[in-house]
Amino acid sequence: MKRTYLTFLVLAxxxxxxxxxxxxxxxxxVASMQFTSGGDNEVALVDAKGSITTVxxxxxxxxxxxxxxxxxxxxxxxxxxxxxxxxxxxxxLGRSYTTLKxxxxxxxxxxxxxxxxxxWVTSTGDLYRADDEAGTNTTxxxxxxxxxxxxxxxxxxGVYFVGPxxxxxxxxxxxxxxxxxxxxxIPFISSITGADxxxxxxxxxxxxxxxxxxxxxxxxxxxITSLGQGVTAIxxxxxxEVAEQPNESFFCTEIGAxxxxxxxxxxxxxxxxxxxxxxxxxxxxDGCFAQDRAVWGLDTWRVGRTGNLNINFGWxxxxxxxxxxxxFSHTPGVSLGNIGExxxxxxxxxxxxxxxxxxxxxxxxxxxxxxxxxxxxxxxxGISALQGTRMFAGAITYDTTGITQVSNCWGTTIQP
Numbered sequence: 001m002k003r004t005y006l007t008f009l010v011l012a013x014x015x016x017x018x019x020x021x022x023x024x025x026x027x028x029x030v031a032s033m034q035f036t037s038g039g040d041n042e043v044a045l046v047d048a049k050g051s052i053t054t055v056x057x058x059x060x061x062x063x064x065x066x067x068x069x070x071x072x073x074x075x076x077x078x079x080x081x082x083x084x085x086x087x088x089x090x091x092x093l094g095r096s097y098t099t100l101k102x103x104x105x106x107x108x109x110x111x112x113x114x115x116x117x118x119x120w121v122t123s124t125g126d127l128y129r130a131d132d133e134a135g136t137n138t139t140x141x142x143x144x145x146x147x148x149x150x151x152x153x154x155x156x157x158g159v160y161f162v163g164p165x166x167x168x169x170x171x172x173x174x175x176x177x178x179x180x181x182x183x184x185x186i187p188f189i190s191s192i193t194g195a196d197x198x199x200x201x202x203x204x205x206x207x208x209x210x211x212x213x214x215x216x217x218x219x220x221x222x223x224i225t226s227l228g229q230g231v232t233a234i235x236x237x238x239x240x241e242v243a244e245q246p247n248e249s250f251f252c253t254e255i256g257a258x259x260x261x262x263x264x265x266x267x268x269x270x271x272x273x274x275x276x277x278x279x280x281x282x283x284x285x286d287g288c289f290a291q292d293r294a295v296w297g298l299d300t301w302r303v304g305r306t307g308n309l310n311i312n313f314g315w316x317x318x319x320x321x322x323x324x325x326x327x328f329s330h331t332p333g334v335s336l337g338n339i340g341e342x343x344x345x346x347x348x349x350x351x352x353x354x355x356x357x358x359x360x361x362x363x364x365x366x367x368x369x370x371x372x373x374x375x376x377x378x379x380x381x382g383i384s385a386l387q388g389t390r391m392f393a394g395a396i397t398y399d400t401t402g403i404t405q406v407s408n409c410w411g412t413t414i415q416p
Contacts, residue, residue, distance in 0.1 A: 021090060022314075028262060029043055029287065033064060033238070041063075041065055043058065054093065058079065059086075063083070064108070065079050065081040067285070071133060072116050074291055075091075080109060084100040085110065099135075109148070111153050115297055116132060116300075121148035123148065126140060126145075126148075127148070141178065146164040149192055150192055152197055156330070158413045162174050163192035163195060189216070194252075199333070203217050208237070209238055215237065237252040239285065239287060244408045303387055307378045316372065320404055321366070321368075321397065325344055326344070326349050327349060333345070342396060361377075362376065362379070368397065388414065
């Protein structure tokens with residue numbers, strides 16, 4: 001089967017325990033935000049039509065749960081509040097909590113880091129990262145900036161984007177490297193409330209509250225383009241989330257005046273509104289697509305060491321075959337028609353990884369477990385010239401009918 005599918009993939013390129021599962025039909029997860037402990041702090045699980053299927057309470061005393069994302073292993077939602085992380089397990093919807101450094105009421109946004117950890121920013125101008133969701137080996141990456149309101153992982157280069165919520169024209173947003181170096185500063189952008197990286201072209205999408213220019217595109221050089229001028233119904237958008245499959249699109253959460261909701265948009269196209277049942281009651285602060293982190297790194301990839309990838313397509317793909325691939329670039333990707341796009345470029349390392357060269361690639365192809373999971377690994381050659389190389393990974397699942405799912409894009413930089 002593996003040899004048959006490898007032939008199919010090459011031809012396609014030339015031609016152009018408990019099972020961790022969510023309640024049926026869940027498409028989005030949306031976090032509420034209140035600034036006081038007396039607010040209605042919840043996570044709503046929402047289906048494709050905008051109906052709330054499940055509500056998960058975050059508990060008494062939760063303040064400012066501003067951001068939500070899928071966990072590294074794609075088995076839980078992570079909600080960052082002002083002091084730490086709520087982890088909501090897919091299988092049980094049970095909640096656990098981890099206090100993070102820099103909290104004490106000041107954490108404003110967080111995201112999953114590319115090497116299996118997490119990163120977060122504070123209203124006091126600090127950027128932190130840790131090796132895992134438990135906060136192990138927390139490091140202060142950069143401090144002394146403006147009061148940050150949001151952040152994102154910029155996957156093309158692996159740096160962090162951090163932005164303030166301010167009306168001061170003297171304050172800038174920044175791209176910050178993992179060692180704390182400010183790589184680039186972006187001219188004044190007011191009222192930043194959310195950001196997300198898009199593998200479709202490597203840009204960032206940034207949401208702005210209280211602005212007719214409600215979503216902007218920021219490229220890797222800092223050039224800004226408006227994507228949402230004049231859409232008065234969603235002027236108080238509070239977040240933006242990019243869809244990696246099956247086409248380039250994004251959604252935003254509306255936190256201001258009723259009716260609140262989720263707004264889908266294809267860049268340059270019309271806005272589509274989801275009328276969310278009861279969503280007016282709790283101020284949606286951020287949202288994410290359910291279980292969309294099918295491929296992600298579990299550790300730092302180093303010269304001469306083994307790096308690991310977590311594969312989790314979820315129980316709907318249980319028993320399907322899978323194929324993982326690497327590339328030195330995520331654009332241009334490989335179009336797979338209506339199924340989506342593999343955000344990898346078919347370069348030499350792509351074909352080597354698909355072929356599964358012994359001694360370098362382990363479990364890059366096989367069959368998913370009954371929970372839709374697998375684990376792949378790479379032995380990075382002990383060649384010093386590889387240090388600093390940017391590498392990307394993606395995967396597909398397939399059965400006798402053809403390709404069934406396409407993963408997200410993940411990237412890492414090879415370390416010494």
